[in-house]
Amino acid sequence: MAYRTSISVYLFHALLFTTFANSASVAISRSGWTATADSFQSGNEPAKALYANAASFWHSQYSPTPVGPLSHWIVVDMRAVYNINAISIQLRPSDSANGRIGGHRIEVSTDNSTWQITAVGKYNNDATTKKTVFVTRPARFVRITATSEAQGANNQWTAIAEVNISQETSAYAPPAPGKGSWEKTVEFPLIPAAVSLLTDRKVLMWSAFAKDNFGGQKGFTQTGIYDPGTAESSQLNVSNTQHDMFCPGILLDFNGNVVVTGGSNVAKTSIYDLSSDVWSGAANMKIARGYQASATCSDGRIFTIGGEWSGGSGDKNGEIYNPTTNTCTTGAGIRLDDGHAMNGNAVMYDAPAGKILTAGGAPDYEDSDARTNAYIITIDAPKTNPTVTKTQNMAYARGFAFGVALPDGTVLVLDEQAHVKPFRDDTAVFVPEPSDPVTGTWTKLNPHVIPRNYHSVAILLSDATIFHGGGGLCGPCTQYGGVPESNHLDAEIFVPPYLLNSDRTRRMRPIISTVAASVRLGASLSVTTGGAVAKFSMRRIPLTMEGSGRSYTVSIPGDPGVALPGYWLLFAIDSNGTPSVGKFIKVTV
Template identity: 25%
Template sequence: MRLVQCEVERGVRKVSAAGILKSADQTLKDDEAAKQAAFKIRKNKPADLRGLGGGSALAEPGGTPTLAAAAGSLDPATMGRWSDPFIIPVVGVAAVLLHTGKVMFWSYDPVDYHNPANSKNGVAFIWNPASRTGYNIPPPENVWCAGQTILSDGRVYLAGGNLRYPDPNALGGATNWAGTLTNYTFNPLNELWAKQPDMVRGRWYPTVTQLADNRIVITSGMDETGSGAITNAVEVLTPDSNMNGIGTIQVVSTHNASGLYPLQFLLPSGQMLEAGPNAASSFQLNPATWNWSSLPRMKSDHYYLGNGISYTDTSTAQPRQLIMVAGGHTEKVPLAANEWLDGFNPALGWNTYPQWQTPRHNANTVILPDGTLLTVGGNKGLYGYENAEFSTELYSKAAIDTTGTWLKLAPHTIQAAYHSTAILLPDATVLLSQDDMDYSAQAAFQHKAQVYSPPYLFKGPQPTITAAPTNVTYGQSFNISTDRSDMVSAVLVAPGATTHGNDMHQRAIKLRVQPRSNGLTAVVPSSSALVPPGYYMLFVMDSQGIPSVAKFVRVA
């Protein structure tokens, strides 16, 4: 990867074109104009050529277009629409959606990137989707390549980061990357950082996972020695109840992760699943004893940054949960080896999930409000940037249904391989941040992003949530009022907290609902293992599958 970046800087490797760069406010106007134009066209279009949102009118696997796709391959009602690129002046290596509705990015300081003498210099940026602009916010140190999640009170928690860049002159052969022992919380209300107690070992590329009781499990990551060793201490943060307070950290067990940024998910039992990157790394951790137990082997390795999702359906009498792990590579071959696990019955093992049309790693998969999955970016080369993939793929059914197919939609124009991020926004669009194949300071300050509007946004105006509680409790029934009467479903989507394709906080929970006049009555599951405490985006869907703009609701 470093070689590729150096070739870019020398001008011997071309960076992919990013399309027409526009001002942020102009892209907002263009996106709204495109929706209004689609609404007008839809009124006059034959029913069989209208966009289906879920994508059954799109290209089938193998790329053969159906009638509807051939009739209007650029129709946003079938293909969705990407905004023109606009500038976010920081490389979005990590992206977290705050419950204020804003997004926080952070990264290395591009001026000091790869300079061992200035290893602790980082940058961060707060971005507002309403204007597509933002402002810098100084991080406490170079928290790039930390692990991150969101606590029940909305604070962002970060573990580890970059202690030192590789230094060929380091003594004792400690020339590798080194992870810091430090970790922090970030309060999105006053935008202040609070240093938490140091971990016992350094961590660079760790994974952090919120449990049902709001404690955070910290695993993996290169340690502080510069030797390249992966930390095997498993530590747990118990957050302080004060938004600006200092929690406690303790070592609870040891575990040899098979790689960096392992994918981890909370199961309905309250145990934590670890999935990959090695196929043999299929375990669950019991928070009652902190003992690890083996699960059946995965069907494939998912090395070099596969990704995964957790989707729970509580709308029926028998709740279901599906964990899906996708992509990465094995034996130096990029994968479309998607697989799934029943969260309620993990001992039954892994099953084949419908495969992407295009094998890739370094991609991002985002859960949409209608339960479908959107995969963007990544690459098909051996390392981080080679043979970048620009196609967008949409899973044609809700994630819980394993009989769907992946369908190709409108491609993005910015390159989004290693160090790119994608995240669901409250207006039901998806934000994509460019990768850093050109890592120069000049390129970083002109870093590109695009917003994807899925097909459902071109079917008609979004319903509006006119009233809903700001706080709900476990097992509670609550009313959601809307501006019209055809609401059919409701879902809680946890804000994303993603880096390197690993979203450590994203999950979706489809709720049990009862229609009512101009709205729904929804029921919060009674188990915090199904809905960990915290802020969620509450979306409602109408009978056409059009989601509302989300309202943030705190589950406690």
């Protein structure tokens, strides 16, 4: 792809998790449970985290000094194997913030020897109960590791007042083979309502003026960067551009900078430069808008069209931003009699052939039944009308859905609601469906567990897995007719079937050993690999190749409207359809 485009005593009886809807979850009795830890302070033993009293808590050793540095861990032994899918961690009482967990890792095991990671991430620095939800796994032991303290790096201790673990109430069935795997939950200090993959493989994400709420034109945005390699995430309040970047247009320019237009501050433009790690402002748009579409053109200018609500309704014709002169001009992309359309998605999956998959959507923004319809739009020669062909319907009706173009040429469509209703998780769809454009058919894959509806995101990571996160962003949700349980400060990582063996272990993957960092339009690119491969792909562009064994040459299209100058992910794909980890290359003019 060319990347343009949020107490003193607690008695826990039956704790019911309502943050997800495709399975029931009830707290397990802690009778007979035991706990161990890497260290503890006398009077704050690990068992104190199981006392049903938040005034007593486990605390890692803090005296005498010097104390052992982070990481600190606690292991809970439930004395029997349960099919667990949620963990609740109550931090120490709010009269002291010492030992609050920031960075963390949650693992499960049936034997206290072999461990599976179920969740990683970073908690906010507050006294709220932390609830982590993940795909059901059999486990007897749960290990919670604190990798940082929420107040700051100088604090090398950890405290937990209560640990509760919940189980699936229905019969457990392992994920079906050949249907992919939801590997882990990743937790953030904000709701990732917008994301962009950066050229260093990290994910830039943001919410709005608040980490879990939106509204008004506040002039600042809560942002963060997630590193899939380390599972670390950072947080930054961006205020220098006076731009609340809630529900904007997003794209990458030729140099890999993230360009963000409109949203709550309806005419603003902000640009994130990865090389300097700096946000800066650019020229305001001529037409105020939010929820719009934007794209980088083949000459480096930026085209924006559409939008709704932000800046008023209607008259959202196109405009062009010139990054060289830092100016915006209107008159591009007049919408003529195009009617009101929403909630669907469209994904270009084959750029040379001009193929676009569009699927789902609903007639209205809320309280409206979604559709299963799917179509292929083909853009042919310039100044000719596109053709539209109906393809097989999806198995599930979806509004607010996402489509992700995958390295193998298929398009994965994920979620959202069968009956669209912002800020609620009713009628959530949990089963993703990939579309095979060759056969025109859809396939149902293994379901995830956390609803992803309004204000959620999905994006391909450089290792060919899927980041699927967010949802909600309504704070207490009292003024929107929603519920606060629709706020999801997390993501789930999906491992597609092309990366898995039949027993759900990871396949051996092809390796791109060497490749140039850049290539000109229309030129050839030499690639060496760790072994024989069947084809190469720049995700939306299947590449012509020559060679064999470990040495290949691929041809880059010469049309800048197809191989758009800028950064692309190059994948090598073997005869089993398994892609390599993607390598970023820059296509230049």
